[in-house]
Structures are given as structure tokens and as C-alpha cells.
């Protein structure tokens with residue numbers, strides 16, 4: 001099994017390009033199922049989850065052509081299966097995003113229930129309730145969600161007013177895609193406002209959908225009869241960008257991120273400034289300068305535009321070597337502190353009480369062998385390894401390949417000593 005080995009203590013300098021966002025690419029790849037003609041996507045990051053989604057779509061009969069330059073064409077004109085099997089869904093929860101499109105376009109879907117994962121139980125009840133509100137008949141049988149519109153007028157989903165009592169990103173995306181081909185108008189209330197939801201809406205609109213309000217907490221979707229392919233560039237990955245910003249803040253140095261948008265990272269940038277880093281930006285670059293001497297910063301995760309849960313572990317890493325004590329509060333997922341024990345193995349001082357971690361900065365971390373438990377936990381261990389004394393070995397790095405394109409190549413370009421073995 002592959003490992004990452006990092007020799008800590010080197011500052012980061014130079015510039016790198018930020019990839020397209022995993023969390024935008026996954027729903028937009030699934031949106032190809034809605035289109036009667038080919039959809040061409042560019043800036044698609046080469047990631048394990050993207051590969052899994054392409055395999056899942058190919059399993060359904062979508063013809064996937066990878067152009068090799070981060071562009072891919074998806075032709076869903078001849079779908080042969082409406083099923084997302086457990087074997088694929090269990091490796092990637094975002095597979096649930098085929099449910100809305102399959103049901104809306106073909107009137108039937110059979111999608112394995114994703115089950116829990118390392119960071120929490122992660123139910124999909126709001127996806128199911130929303131589709132039921134649109135008239136779908138849904139049963140859970142043998143671990144699969146069986147959904148049909150056979151009994152509905154024209155066998156189509158019906159527009160509805162849907163209130164989601166918890167803000168859900170993929171739930172909003174699934175229902176927005178389903179509503180795009182429903183009869184009538186759907187109102188998604190308490191919708192997620194994440195930039196990836198906006199990117200999906202923009203792509204759907206280019207495909208012919210009638211959507212208003214994406215990026216606000218009420219999204220209105222006027223259903224249309226059919227959608228066509230288009231060409232779309234995936235929005236930049238704000239979490240990847242945020243991770244490299246934290247890396248430079250901790251290691252010290254001066255880096256510039258190209259194809260990065262500061263307007264998508266307000267909460268993260270504010271916290272980095274509070275910690276003592278200097279940050280400047282243009283429309284599509286972000287630069288950071290740091291001497292590596294940071295002040296602790298407390299964070300509390302919440303839906304966008306508040307501080308993202310996908311940056312929580314990275315700020316935990318930052319706080320381990322900052323001056324002072326900070327609290328890190330996780331409000332989205334009930335079990336997203338798996339990195340704490342691994343950081344403690346590097347010498348971090350962290351106490352966890354419920355959903356709150358109290359981190360007391362130490363003078364230095366010491367390299368050790370640690371284990372990656374989920375995607376962002378892995379990233380946080382890389383950050384810790386960049387500043388730890390001596391060598392840090394990170395095992396189970398397949399998690400990191402789900403969400404960071406060529407991470408060791410990008411960090412090496414910035415001057416880090418990191419290799420995959």
C-alpha cells in the first residue's frame with residue numbers, strides 16, 4: 001500500500017495551479033444523465049472519486065470519453081441501466097447523486113443506500129423525502145433505494161415546495177437536478193448555498209434548465225421537458241486552495257495559487273489573517289506570506305458561507321503549532337475528529353469533549369508514522385508532517401487521492417520534501 005513520506009521543516013515558496021473542485025465535478029458528472037446529447041466538462045480533476053463516478057456512469061451506459069487534458073465528454077443518449085450497485089456506492093457516498101437525475105429522466109432508479117462512513121452516519125433521508133414530495137414512490141429493499149414515477153401523470157416528477165430541515169449540499173443538488181426535469185415548479189427551501197451548488201446550477205442552466213436563486217437559501221426550479229449537453233468548466237476547488245494556504249501559513253514562505261477564488265474562501269482567509277498570515281488576491285489568484293509564527297485561532301464549522309467542515313482538520317493542524325489555545329467546534333458531522341489521535345502521536349496537545357476540541361499549541365511536532373482515516377484528516381496530517389521535526393510517514397493515503405490532485409507534485413514544486421513510496 002502506498003505511503004507518503006515527508007521530511008518536515010522546509011518553507012514553501014512559488015506558485016501552483018488549483019484544480020477543479022471535486023465537490024462540483026461529482027454532481028456535474030452525474031448531471032450528464034439528464035442530457036439527451038453529450039455534455040463536455042473541462043477542469044475535471046483527476047481524482048479517485050472522479051474515476052469512480054465515471055465508472056458508475058459507464059456502468060449505466062453513459063459513453064465516457066476522457067480527452068486526457070482534464071476534459072471529458074459524457075454521452076447519456078443510450079442508457080442501459082438505472083442502477084448504482086453497492087460495490088460502487090460503498091467506496092463513494094456521492095454516488096447518491098445519480099438518484100435524482102435517473103428518476104427525473106427515466107422514471108426509475110435503483111441506488112444502493114450509502115451507509116455510514118468514517119466521519120459520521122450521514123443519512124440521505126432528506127434526498128428521499130424531497131423526491132417523495134415530488135410524487136416519487138420510494139421503497140428501501142435489500143439495502144437499495146427503489147424509486148419510481150410510473151404512477152404519476154406523464155410518469156414525471158411533479159414540482160413541489162420542499163423544506164429541508166438541515167442544510168444538505170448533495171441533498172440540494174440531487175433535488176435541484178430532479179426538479180430540472182419535473183412537471184411544474186419546485187421550491188427548495190433552506191437550500192445549501194455552497195459554491196459547488198451554484199456551479200451545478202450554472203451548468204444545468206446552460207443545459208436548458210430554468211433555475212433561480214442558486215447561492216441563496218431558496219432555489220426555484222421551473223421544470224422543462226428535456227435538457228441537452230453543453231460545455232462547462234468546473235469551478236476551482238476552494239478546499240484544495242484552503243489546504244495549500246494553511247500549508248504555507250504553517251511552514252512559512254510565500255506562495256501564489258493560480259485558478260483560485262478568494263471570494264469563495266472568505267471565512268478561511270479571515271481566520272488565516274487572524275492567525276498572522278498576510279493574504280492578497282486578484283480575481284483568480286490568492287497569495288499568502290507567512291513567517292510560520294502563528295497565533296491560535298478558534299473555528300466553528302457551519303454551512304457556507306460560514307467556516308467549512310472540510311477545512312476543520314487543517315485548522316486543527318495549524319493550531320497544534322500556534323501560540324496559545326484554541327477551540328475547534330465541529331457542528332456538521334458527529335465523528336470528524338479522527339485526526340486528533342494521529343496528531344497526538346506527533347506530539348500535539350489536544351483534548352476532545354463532544355464536538356469541541358481544545359488545542360494548545362506546542363513548540364514543535366515530532367515526525368512519526370500516522371494513519372490517514374478520511375480525506376481531510378489525511379490532508380491535515382500532511383500539513384503536520386510539513387512542519388514536524390524529522391520524518392513523518394502517512395499510511396492509507398488512498399483517502400487523500402479521493403480529493404487532492406497530484407498533491408505530492410504540487411507540494412514538491414513549492415519546495416516541500418515529500419515522496420510517495
Ligand SMILES: CC(=O)N[C@H]1[C@@H](OP(=O)(O)OP(=O)(O)OC[C@H]2O[C@@H](n3ccc(=O)[nH]c3=O)[C@H](O)[C@@H]2O)O[C@H](CO)[C@@H](O)[C@@H]1O
Pocket residue numbers: 022023024026093094120121122123124125126127128166167168169170171196309310332333334
Ligand atoms: C460530495 C460533496 O459535496 N461532499 C460534501 C457535502 O457532503 P454531503 O452532501 O454528504 O453533506 P450534507 O451537506 O448532506 O450533510 C450535512 C449534514 O446533514 C445531515 N444530513 C444530510 C442529508 C440528509 O438527507 N440527512 C441528514 O441528516 C448530514 O448527516 C450532516 O450532518 O457537504 C459536506 C458538508 O459541507 C462536505 O463535508 C462534503 O465534502
Ligand SMILES: C=C(OP(=O)(O)O)C(=O)O
Pocket residue numbers: 023093094310375376403
Ligand atoms: C467529506 C468529503 O467528501 P465526501 O462527501 O465525498 O465524503 C470531503 O470532501 O471532505
